[in-house]
């Protein structure tokens with residue numbers, strides 16, 4: 001059986017990795033370098049604090065897979081499970097409370113907290129800047145670059161050909177799927193569309209309407225401080241989030257918004273809004289130098305959830321639409337797609353079928 005994966009992000013590489021473990025012949029095509037997509041530009045926050053049962057299941061499995069994959073591929077993903085905290089102001093308080101009730105009913109060990117308790121996790125937080133928090137102790141932060149590099153290493157060691165700087169297109173010739181890349185044509189049994197923000201484009205090539213929305217999100221890092229911020233903190237009222245990398249930089253941004261272009265320009269507007277809110281939340285950060293800022297693109301499935309599974313075109317599989325949570329969801333999704341291809345069925349991805 002031959003499989004072509006379009007997109008060398010965390011989704012495409014994890015599907016390739018699990019397929020190769022089952023002995024399938026896989027090629028991965030990445031149009032630019034391996035960290036070009038959202039998988040190389042994100043803040044690495046890991047959580048299962050979702051508001052639907054299928055998403056919670058996918059996230060729980062993904063968190064388990066980080067541990068097993070990093071030891072299998074012999075690569076340190078720099079993953080810390082120091083907790084994931086969502087904070088909210090009065091306007092969003094009831095929404096957060098409802099979410100916590102739902103999650104607890106679905107077996108997620110999440111706690112509702114007063115601001116004072118958040119200060120026990122992170123003493124510099126301004127407890128007057130929010131009114132309630134939800135804390136998931138097993139969440140945390142992963143450094144996305146080693147995740148991508150480690151998956152690519154694991155794939156190559158299992159015989160997957162991972163081509164970078166190789167844009168691919170797909171064609172339907174009668175009932176046959178043909179991938180064109182490198183000036184070559186490859187006849188394959190399956191094509192996995194893991195092209196992130198470019199997934200709509202790939203889907204149209206075989207006449208399948210996808211309708212994912214594209215979002216652009218900006219983010220930055222400061223100079224280094226001695227590591228002291230343990231959890232990942234997400235303010236659902238303003239969309240501002242931050243954590244601290246193991247090198248000591250404060251890595252933070254503002255949740256993305258829909259865009260019609262595939263541009264990744266960084267803006268001064270972002271920096272001003274971010275600086276204002278982050279220094280309200282953590283006054284001690286005033287005056288810190290920003291070292292680097294950038295933007296990334298991700299796609300959100302039409303119904304706000306990922307799109308995973310076979311389409312009306314036999315062999316053409318969607319593995320996209322992860323929105324702002326691909327690091328928390330995509331490993332299990334990739335594993336599910338591999339199961340679908342090799343065994344004909346996968347219950348964990350069933351709720352996300354196109």
Ligand SMILES: Cc1cc2nc3c(=O)[nH]c(=O)nc-3n(C[C@H](O)[C@H](O)[C@H](O)COP(=O)(O)OP(=O)(O)OC[C@H]3O[C@@H](n4cnc5c(N)ncnc54)[C@H](O)[C@@H]3O)c2cc1C
Nearest residue numbers: 007009011031037038039042045168196296325326327328
């Ligand atoms: C600033 C920012 C912060 C984020 N923070 C978090 C977070 O804290 N936690 C979290 O879980 N998620 C976060 N995300 C979201 C997360 O990064 C994405 O959900 C995830 O990386 C999506 O992975 P993917 O493999 O589907 O897509 P991508 O990583 O975008 O990979 C798709 C790849 O396909 C390639 N491609 C496209 N077209 C072609 C073609 N024709 N031929 C070959 N290759 C092609 C692209 O170059 C790209 O590399 C964040 C995203 C951003 C931008």
